[in-house]
Amino acid sequence: MPTPASTAAEQLPARTAAVWAALDPVIGAGTPLRVLDVGGGSGMFAVPLAQLGHDVTVVDPSADALATLGRRAGTAGVGERVRGLQGDGDLLHEVLPTAGGDGYDLALCHFVLEVVDDPAVTLREIAGALRPGGQVSVATANRAGAVLARALSGHPVEALGLLDDRKGDRRRFDPAGLLTLVEGAGLRPGPWRGVSVVADLLDAASGADPSAVRALELALAGISPYRDVATGLHVLAARA
Numbered sequence: 103m104p105t106p107a108s109t110a111a112e113q114l115p116a117r118t119a120a121v122w123a124a125l126d127p128v129i130g131a132g133t134p135l136r137v138l139d140v141g142g143g144s145g146m147f148a149v150p151l152a153q154l155g156h157d158v159t160v161v162d163p164s165a166d167a168l169a170t171l172g173r174r175a176g177t178a179g180v181g182e183r184v185r186g187l188q189g190d191g192d193l194l195h196e197v198l199p200t201a202g203g204d205g206y207d208l209a210l211c212h213f214v215l216e217v218v219d220d221p222a223v224t225l226r227e228i229a230g231a232l233r234p235g236g237q238v239s240v241a242t243a244n245r246a247g248a249v250l251a252r253a254l255s256g257h258p259v260e261a262l263g264l265l266d267d268r269k270g271d272r273r274r275f276d277p278a279g280l281l282t283l284v285e286g287a288g289l290r291p292g293p294w295r296g297v298s299v300v301a302d303l304l305d306a307a308s309g310a311d312p313s314a315v316r317a318l319e320l321a322l323a324g325i326s327p328y329r330d331v332a333t334g335l336h337v338l339a340a341r342a
């Protein structure tokens with residue numbers, strides 16, 4: 103089975119390089135996995151995972167996103183390995199009454215905890231859908247990264263407002279808060295990393311070589327102070 107670290111990652115956006123690298127030992131082990139992508143939207147992760155041979159179930163409340171997912175999976179020739187279900191992350195047990203079977207090997211929860219009703223409930227639902235030993239990949243917006251990005255784009259007042267938890271259009275997280283949330287769902291987190299330390303700050307017209315940006319992302323993702331100001335946070339956690 104090809105792994106993202108080898109060929110596919112070269113075609114994936116540099117901003118998510120660190121997430122794919124963290125997933126690589128799980129998804130590139132040569133065994134087809136049952137993957138649950140909560141809030142998977144139009145399939146930015148689901149379709150490449152299906153192309154790697156995995157069976158992916160996407161749960162998302164957006165009918166439009168699921169329609170795009172279906173089209174994208176069909177175009178990529180993996181329609182049979184991608185299933186879209188309309189539903190909410192905090193009600194997974196209703197959406198997946200029997201579909202979990204023995205439980206999923208891997209769940210993705212990428213940039214969804216910002217918008218669900220209660221992130222703690224969503225993570226508990228995801229933990230309940232995993233098989234024992236199954237893993238969940240959690241990515242969220244990073245408050246520090248949002249403050250910095252807003253300030254650098256010329257909006258100091260809004261940047262200052264984002265320092266306050268209650269302000270802003272959606273939830274944002276800091277590393278300690280995210281790890282506490284993950285542990286509260288009965289999951290064992292590994293080390294956390296930054297998602298897009300520099301890629302989102304680069305002007306598209308900068309002309310920077312994408313493979314050099316990808317290499318830089320991989321080098322910076324796991325170390326402070328760089329990861330602390332990334333656009334997003336990512337952690338892989340396992341169900342006991």
Ligand SMILES: C[S@@+](CC[C@H](N)C(=O)[O-])C[C@H]1O[C@@H](n2cnc3c(N)ncnc32)[C@H](O)[C@@H]1O
Binds near residue numbers: 140144146147167
């Ligand atoms: C920012 S997008 C992230 C999409 C994808 N996970 C990614 O990383 O590219 C947020 C997604 O969460 C979905 N969403 C919104 N509310 C949700 C809920 N309560 N449960 C699950 N997904 C939800 C949206 O429809 C959207 O597809």
